[in-house]
Every structure is written in structure tokens, then in C-alpha cells.
Amino acid sequence: MTAQPPRPLPHPIPKPHHAAPQPAAIAPQPTIDEAAAAQAAAWGRVDDAGNVWLRSSGDEPERIVGQYAAGGTEKDALMLYVRRFLDLSAQVALLESRIATISPEEAKKSLNALREQLVEPAVIGDVASLRERTAALNSRVEEREQEVAQERAAAKEKALAERTSIVEEAEAICAQDPAKTHWRDSHQKFTELLDQWKYAQRHGARIDRSAEEALWKRFSTARTQFDRHRRQHFSELETQHKATIARKEAIIAEAEKIQNSTDWGSTSAAYRQLMDEWKRAGRSTKKDDDKLWARFRAAQQVFFDARNAYNASIDEEYSANLEAKLALLEKAEALLPISDVAQAKEAIRAIGEEWDAIGRVPRADVNRTEGRLREIERAIRDADQAAWQKSDPEKEKRSNGMAAQLETLIAELQEQIAQAQAAGDAAKVQEFEEALAARQAWLAEVLKD
DSSP: OOOOOOOOOOOOOOOOOOSSOOOOOOOOOOOOOHHHHHHHHTTEEEOTTSEEEEOOBTTBOOEEEEEOOTTSOHHHHHHHHHHHHHHHHHHHHHHHHHTTTSOHHHHHHHHHHHHHHTSSOSOOSOHHHHHHHHHHHHHHHHHHHHHHHHHHHHHHHHHHHHHHHHHHHHHHHHTSOGGGOOHHHHHHHHHHHHHHHHHHHHHSOOOOHHHHHHHHHHHHHHHHHHHHHHHHHHHHHHHHHHHHHHHHHHHHHHHHHTTTOOOHHHHHHHHHHHHHHHHHTOOOOHHHHHHHHHHHHHHHHHHHHHHHHHHHHHHHHHHHHHHHHHHHHHHHHTTOSOSOHHHHHHHHHHHHHHHHHHOOOOGGGHHHHHHHHHHHHHHHHHHHHHHHHHHSTTHHHHHHHHHHHHHHHHHHHHHHHHHHHHHTOHHHHHHHHHHHHHHHHHHHHHHHO
């Protein structure tokens, strides 16, 4: 093998000598794997002319990779190029370890850089093995490229599904019945969906531009329609609220117009009718409704306070009449049970005349007092009728008919008592029970004959 001529190296310029030179700072040398360095050094030699040779490997002949200046040792000359080899070897090892985690583009870039450095590297070491390791990385880069392509396709498909889901949810919100839509919640949900879209666009996998534009068009259309429906709903609602307020203002005006009336009965009925109209008028905003209701109640209260004051004064005036009528009721109830019909008739007639002469009682006691007197009068009439039947030549026939009628009346009264009890009307219960007792007593008399 013919030796190649040595490559000329620049000679260092001699430095002027200074008295008492200061020691130069020595740069720290990187730690070297001695075993790896020894293996690499075996691939080099230094000739007598100071040339550093890389031994042949495969089809590549031995070649000079550099020279070393006089004064250095052969080992020092070799170690310079061995370090370069170890640096290259470290770069290959680093790419081997990172190739599964970096992008195929970055891996290809690093791999091409290594190939260029390994064309005719000025190093001492097993260059052929580095080339083989570098060549082996080609298939690994291709595998990684396929893996990444599959991952990107899956991520792209997932991103497309997520974007489609966002759009479909937006379209579902838009398709809601406006009459049943909870606008605040739906508007908030649309805002959240828009944020999800923006996040997926910035941080998620990219999808085809045409697909993205089509999905965004659907989303934008749904949002525009929802906003239009929302504005229309609140516009109609505002119109409805204005109409409700106007109607309630009119009702309040009517309430205020009659609040000083002393026609207690008809005015009470008028206020009940106004209340029904108020309920039918609907609702506006809570704030407006509360203010309007306070005005309406204030107008009502003027009338009802006046009516209550009037009734209280009347009740106070009639309280003495109540005491007198209660005493008469005790006197009338003493006639029962009836032993002498003629005497009872005469006594109840006198009591009735005295009752009418006393006058009115408080309103709350009218039904109670009048009902008790009517029952006593009814019992005396029933006894009179029974006495008359006994003197009738056809009394047996009429007696049988009367018993059937009384039984029918008794059944009706029992049903009325049950209804009054269910309604919680104690006054009616007492009235019907007293009537029932009278009918039962009368039936007993009829059946006795």
C-alpha cells in the first residue's frame, strides 16, 4: 500500500519570552472511557514523519487523518482523534436512544448530519461500525415514521370526532323548542362549546382544512340561529311584560277607584273579580311584579280595613242582641222533646215574636243562632204533623208513607253530615245533626203508632 503524502499543517507562531510568565489556566478535559479509548486507538498509528493514520477497514484503504506537532507523544497525537471518534460514537448512541421519542423529521435530520460526518471523518476508531450503526438507523427511522403516521391518523380521527361532537351538541341546543329552552343555561353551554372548539384548534391534532371549515360553518350557523332565537324570545318576552304591566296598571287603577266604597257586598265582589283578572294577566319581571302587587294590595287593604272596622262596630253593637237570642234559644230548646204539641206551638210562636223584636246579631253568629231556632221550629211542626196523622182515619196508610219519607230524609241528612265533616264546616255539621235528631225522633213516633 502506497503511503499518501502528509497534509501540511500551519506552524505555530513562536511567542515572545517573558520573564516570570504567569501559569495559563488549563481547560478541564472531559472524562474519557479508557476502555473505549483503547479500543479506538487500536485503529490508528503514527509514522516517523508525525502523520496520524487510520487503519484500513473493509474496502477503505488506510488514510492519513492528520498530523501532530513535534514535542508531543504518539499517544497524545492518537488521543486527539480518538476523542473525535468517541464524540461521533456518542452522537450515534444518542440518536439510537432518542429515535423512539423524537419526530421522524428530527431523526432524519440528525441521521443525515451523522452520514455527512462519517464520509471521511478525521478520527481514529472503528468508523465502519459507526457507519453500520448509522445505516441500521434507517429502518428504525422508517418504522418510527410509520408509527407516527398511524398515531397522527388516529389523533386526527379522534380530533375530527371531538370537533363533530361539539358541532352536533351546538346544533342540538339550536334545535330546542324556544318555548321550552332555558336560555341562560343554553347560552352558557354555547360559550363552553366555543371554548372547547378554540382549545381543540390550538392544542389538539390538526384535521383537514376542508373538514375543519365545514364543521366550523355548521357550528357558526347553529350559534347564529341560537342567538337569533334568543333575541327574538326576549323581544317577545319584553313585549309580553309590557302588556302585562299595562293590564295590571289598569287593574290597580280600578282597585284604587273603589277603595273608599262603603257598599261592602258589591265592592267585595268587585275586588274578587279584579283578583281573578290579576291572575289571568300573567307575570312580568319579578321586580316589576312585586311593585305592582304592593300597589294592588295597598288599594285592597284600604277597603278591607274599612269594612273590617265597620263590621267590628256592628258586631259590638249587636253583641247584646246575641246574648238575648241565646237565652231565647235555651227557652225554646227546653220545649224538646215535645209532650204537648199545642202548648209547644204557642210557646214557639211567642218566642219567635220576641226573637224578631230583638233584632240583628253579629254576622259570625247569624247562621249558628238562626239555624238552631229553625230546627226547633221544624221539630214542633213535625210533631204537629205526626199528631194530625194519628187523628186521620187513614192514618195507617199515611203512617207507612211518612215512615218511608222520613227514612229517605234521614239518609240524606247523614250524607250531608259526612260532606260537611269532610269540608271542615263545623256549623253545617251541627245544623245537620240537629235536623237528623229531630227526624229520627219523629220516625220513632211514627213507628211507635
